[in-house]
Amino acid sequence: MASSTIPIQPVASRSQAFEYLTTKKDELVGWARKFSLFPYPFVTACCAMEFMAVSSSPYDTDRFGAALPRFSPRQADLLMVVGTVTHKQAPVLLKVYEQMCEPKWVMAFGVCATSGGFYQNYAAVLGIDRIIPVDVYVPGCPPRPEMVIDGIMQLQDKIARSRHPIVGRNF
Amino acid sequence: MAAPVLDLVQQRLAPAFGEAALAHGMLVVTLPPAALLDAVRLLKAEFGFDLFLDVTAVDWPGHAQRFEVVYHFYSTQHHVRVRLKTRVAEQDPTVDSLIPLYDAARFMERECHDMYGIVFRGNADLRPILLYEGFVGHPLRKDYAKDHEQPLVPYRK
Numbered sequence: 573m574a575s576s577t578i579p580i581q582p583v584a585s586r587s588q589a590f591e592y593l594t595t596k597k598d599e600l601v602g603w604a605r606k607f608s609l610f611p612y613p614f615v616t617a618c619c620a621m622e623f624m625a626v627s628s629s630p631y632d633t634d635r636f637g638a639a640l641p642r643f644s645p646r647q648a649d650l651l652m653v654v655g656t657v658t659h660k661q662a663p664v665l666l667k668v669y670e671q672m673c674e675p676k677w678v679m680a681f682g683v684c685a686t687s688g689g690f691y692q693n694y695a696a697v698l699g700i701d702r703i704i705p706v707d708v709y710v711p712g713c714p715p716r717p718e719m720v721i722d723g724i725m726q727l728q729d730k731i732a733r734s735r736h737p738i739v740g741r742n743f
Numbered sequence: 744m745a746a747p748v749l750d751l752v753q754q755r756l757a758p759a760f761g762e763a764a765l766a767h768g769m770l771v772v773t774l775p776p777a778a779l780l781d782a783v784r785l786l787k788a789e790f791g792f793d794l795f796l797d798v799t800a801v802d803w804p805g806h807a808q809r810f811e812v813v814y815h816f817y818s819t820q821h822h823v824r825v826r827l828k829t830r831v832a833e834q835d836p837t838v839d840s841l842i843p844l845y846d847a848a849r850f851m852e853r854e855c856h857d858m859y860g861i862v863f864r865g866n867a868d869l870r871p872i873l874l875y876e877g878f879v880g881h882p883l884r885k886d887y888a889k890d891h892e893q894p895l896v897p898y899r900k
Binding site: 693694698 | 873874875887891892894896
C-alpha cells in the first residue's frame with residue numbers, strides 16, 4: 573500500500589535574503605494583536621445606531637481587523653461600551669469586563685460612556701472609568717464614524733507600542 | 744375642540760366627585776383621594792375608558808397637600824382622554840390602587856412609588872421596578888439632590 577503522506581520537502585531557496593528575518597517579540601505580538609481585535613459590543617443606548625453605521629460597509633471597521641463582534645465576553649478582547657451606563661447596570665458591566673480574558677482593552681464609545689455626558693442625576697454613571705479602566709475615549713453625541721475609526725487606530729497604536737508578556741513578566 | 748362625550752363625562756363626574764375643567768381639549772377632573780376608585784369605576788363602566796395610560800405624580804414642595812397624583816385614561820370607544828388629579832399629604836401619601844380595575848396599574852404604580860414614594864393601597868408588590876434594591880429615597884422628589892448618586896459598584900481609585 574502506497575504511502576499517502578503529503579510530499580513536503582525542503583525547498584532550496586532562490587534567494588538567501590528572505591530565509592529569516594529578525595524582529596522584537598513585543599513588536600511581532602503587538603502587530604498580530606492590533607489587527608485581530610474581537611469587539612464585544614456592550615450597547616445600551618442610541619450610540620448603537622452609530623456603532624452599526626461604523627461597522628457596516630461604508631466605513632467598515634473590518635479594514636482594521638475589528639469587525640467581528642463576539643457575543644461572549646470570553647471570546648472578546650475589546651470591550652466597546654456604547655451608550656449610557658446606569659448604576660443599575662454597573663454590576664453587569666463589571667461582570668462582563670471581568671469575564672474577558674487578558675489581553676483586553678476597553679473603548680468608551682460616545683460621551684455618556686466617556687463622562688456621563690449631559691447626565692448628572694440619580695441614575696447615570698458619570699463615565700465608565702469610575703468602574704473599569706478605559707484605554708481609548710471616543711467623545712461625541714454620537715461620535716462620527718471617522719472619530720470611531722480614529723479611536724480604533726489610536727488603540728492599535730497603543731497596542732503596537734505596548735509590552736506583550738506571553739509567558740511571564742520577562743518574556 | 745372638545746368631543747361631545749366629554750361634556751357628558753363632565754356632567755356625570757363633576758358634581759358628585761370634584762371639579763372638572765377643560766384644558767387643551769382634555770377633560771381634567773380634580774377630586775379627593777377617597778372618590779378616586781368610584782370615579783374610575785364609573786368612567787370605565789359607563790364611558791368605555793378601558794385603557795389606563797399612566798399614573799405619575801407632581802411634587803409641590805411647601806404645599807399642605809404636597810403630592811398631586813395624576814392619572815390618564817383613554818376611551819377606545821369614544822377616542823377621548825381624561826385626566827384625573829388628586830392631592831395627598833407628605834405624611835401619608837396614600838391613594839387606592841387601581842389593580843381591581845386595570846391590571847396594567849401593577850407596574851405603573853410601582854414606578855410611581857419608585858420615583859415619588861406614593862403608596863398605593865392594595866398593591867402588594869411595590870418593590871423597585873426602575874430603581875434597584877437598596878436605593879434610599881425617591882429621586883423625582885424636589886428635595887432629592889440632583890447630583891446624589893448611590894452606586895452599586897465601588898468606584899475605582
